[in-house]
Amino acid sequence: MGQRDYSPFGADAKRAVESGLTAAEWYHTDVPRKVMKDLMARSDSPAIRDTVLLYGLMIAFAGAGIALWPTLWSLPFWLAYGVLYGSASDSRWHECSHGTAFRTPWMNNAVYEISSFMIMRNSATWRWSHARHHSETYIVGRDPEIAVMRPTVLAKLILNFFGIIDVITFFPNLIRNAVAGPTAAEKTFVPQSEWAKVQRVAQIHLAIYAATVALAIALGSILPLMVIGLPRIYGAWHHVMTGLLQHGGLADNVIDHRLNSRTVYMNPISRFIYWNMNYHVEHHMFPMVPYHALPRLHETIKADLPAPNRSIAEGFAEMWPALKRQLFQEDYFLKRELPPTAKPYREDFHQYVPGMMAPKAAE
Amino acid sequence: MPWIDACATDAIDEEDLIRFDHGGATYAIYHGVDGKFYATAGMCTHEHVHLCDGLVMDFMIECPKHNGQFDYRTGEAMRAPVCVNLKTFPVKVDGNRVLIEVP
Numbered sequence A: 001m002g003q004r005d006y007s008p009f010g011a012d013a014k015r016a017v018e019s020g021l022t023a024a025e026w027y028h029t030d031v032p033r034k035v036m037k038d039l040m041a042r043s044d045s046p047a048i049r050d051t052v053l054l055y056g057l058m059i060a061f062a063g064a065g066i067a068l069w070p071t072l073w074s075l076p077f078w079l080a081y082g083v084l085y086g087s088a089s090d091s092r093w094h095e096c097s098h099g100t101a102f103r104t105p106w107m108n109n110a111v112y113e114i115s116s117f118m119i120m121r122n123s124a125t126w127r128w129s130h131a132r133h134h135s136e137t138y139i140v141g142r143d144p145e146i147a148v149m150r151p152t153v154l155a156k157l158i159l160n161f162f163g164i165i166d167v168i169t170f171f172p173n174l175i176r177n178a179v180a181g182p183t184a185a186e187k188t189f190v191p192q193s194e195w196a197k198v199q200r201v202a203q204i205h206l207a208i209y210a211a212t213v214a215l216a217i218a219l220g221s222i223l224p225l226m227v228i229g230l231p232r233i234y235g236a237w238h239h240v241m242t243g244l245l246q247h248g249g250l251a252d253n254v255i256d257h258r259l260n261s262r263t264v265y266m267n268p269i270s271r272f273i274y275w276n277m278n279y280h281v282e283h284h285m286f287p288m289v290p291y292h293a294l295p296r297l298h299e300t301i302k303a304d305l306p307a308p309n310r311s312i313a314e315g316f317a318e319m320w321p322a323l324k325r326q327l328f329q330e331d332y333f334l335k336r337e338l339p340p341t342a343k344p345y346r347e348d349f350h351q352y353v354p355g356m357m358a359p360k361a362a363e
Numbered sequence B: 001m002p003w004i005d006a007c008a009t010d011a012i013d014e015e016d017l018i019r020f021d022h023g024g025a026t027y028a029i030y031h032g033v034d035g036k037f038y039a040t041a042g043m044c045t046h047e048h049v050h051l052c053d054g055l056v057m058d059f060m061i062e063c064p065k066h067n068g069q070f071d072y073r074t075g076e077a078m079r080a081p082v083c084v085n086l087k088t089f090p091v092k093v094d095g096n097r098v099l100i101e102v103p
């Protein structure tokens, strides 16, 4: 396929539209309607429990961090607080953007706005980018949320374990949004009716950061920034670690989530932080199913999916060599075995873009 | 506009919907929580996706692709990413049959 062009205005984006790839129907495992209805059912209680626990822990850890500041004893509390601020906010943002976490809409919206702020995303922009990520998952030039572009830039990946690239790109964009609304690229997926909202949200976020910095200057201490802003850097590693596993090393330009997404079994703490998004093939195939029902969905459809990785470490052991190989062989990707019970991958499904799913590129 | 026999009343569970295709068009027929039947266009107004795989909650239909929501009684778009309202169609029940009036 040659050098990929990830720009929404580039040749690959154009080719994906012209070839019909963007309008193509995605593969879905057959699930009886009654079973699916039961899996899709919404409930407030699991997310209320998890949210009270999350915000309660954040208050406790930040309180301990402040009380012990500036001694080294405060460090473990900041590390714990940071992961909840800089990583759990990613999964809360994600699930609430789908509106599936809670049954009650205002609860989804409230947690969505708070977590958007913490994870440094404009809540009005990213709702739309994520819709595109679901319609056109890992279609080059069309999906604005491709975490690992090819050829892999390893330095960028590593810096982002500390949120460095995200934060560096976030603030100029925040100021631009606050002053002039969405950028030209953002306008390709945010409808015009929402442009004013993008600007308003950016102004609110900017005002909070400005107040925090002003307080830090007034106190002559970075303590206020340890609570607001900096945890997006020192606590980002967990969401980057789990986020890379979602699609890293797998196929792009395909319309079967079994080929471009990865399910990984994880320990209970990571699953709490990640809100069960480790069942990522399942989530992409059926985004209507709330996070708390994903383990049940997994049990229902696993016979039709590649075997999940059994741990985060095993997932990385599979993905990392593939990412390294993509450094010099851009078209390479991992094509995982399906169990004999699964419907086979339909190669004819994937002939839209020349070079896509070229057999020699896959293993 | 003609009334078309779409399905039996017991073909749709309460708080659920089915897809109904007629004359080259596709519709969604709902059995509401109030026991009444409703009909809308069968495709989401955001992208080309059938609503029949979505979730009915109270008077809301949630699209299976990006969780956009419509009030299926009025067709009103209620939750992003849907912005354009859904067309609705008159429905009546005749005996144990559901009929919809289509263009």
Ligand code: FES
Pocket: B044, B045, B046, B047, B048, B049, B063, B064, B065, B066, B067, B068, B069, B080, B081, B082
């Ligand atoms: S296709 Fe229905 S919400 Fe996007």
